[in-house]
Amino acid sequence: MKNSSSHLMHCNSKKLSMLFLFAFFSACLFSGCAKTRKQQLEQEIGFVRNAVAPYMDKKKAIADGYDTDVTGYRTQMGFHYVNGSLLDDKFELGRPELMLYAPYGNDTMKLVAVEYATPITDINNPPPPPEGFTGSHDVWEINTEFNLWTLHVWIGLENTHGIFSPHNPKLP
Template identity: 40%
Template sequence: MKFLVPNQLTSIFSLLIFTSLLCSCSMEDTATTENDLFTADLKAEKLENLEDQLKFVRQSTMKFHSFEQAAKAGYAEDLPFNPSPYVPQMGYHYINVGLMDGVFEMDKPEILLYVPNEDGELKLVGLEYAVPIAASPEAPEGFMGEQDHWVENPNVAGGAWTLHVWMPLENPDGIFAEFNPNVPLSDPSL
């Protein structure tokens, strides 16, 4: 079953990704934080299986439970393009354009998925990795094993490979499923 993305979402994603690909300048912050050191220590460990990888991702993205931390990390920049319109069973997509470099890095998802509660407070529900097809004609290796199935999304700047990871919100359809029935069909704050 294919999910049709509204034209507005397609235009926003396309413009955002196209802009990031045109801008070859790096937006890296050279300041080292305590969390960066924690993540670097985790990278040094040998990740032997999918469970280890998912634990690593969970630990390295814990800070994004706070939307303020996500904003400080670059996920709320490039307004008015962030966030995307609300996508049923996904939520709002907040993209960190600086991470759209064509490289899969477990601890650096390009997109964070949030759903507001009834009071409008954003709650992290999932992560999404996005690798432009122009940078990787084949689906990235991604996680160990055969469970992660990258989706070719032609609606993102001429095409991108995307992969959802449903954490912290559990997904009865699987951690890598494209949609999550536990995410409301519409914005609960409206």
């Protein structure tokens, strides 16, 4: 009997060791995934910054179709210039539908943010928001004025409320 209880303890010890090993590797894998998601989000934001870099010059944005100021100046947002040819139901990382500019210095405008927008055909029964950036920090909002899902990304002016916040307290 002594041998069988010793064998049983050895088996249980082995199972317990395997369980701890599994838990350890699962925790490592999970934390690695979180780090990977953060890195991917940073890469996506970098990609957007590079894609819209030519539009730091508002004249270039206008020449490329971002030629309609649809809002006038909005508090804590700026002027919204839309490229109507990009308005569709797709989220395209390198092709935001709007560029947001704010007055900067004497008679110049600074690109402060981009905005993604997808139309909502039935505002009373909206579809789910587009799949946007990696992770859950990009919270899309419904714009009832224009019947759109919208997402701001503050790529040109730091935002203390977060890069995806719709408003930026640094702007009047």
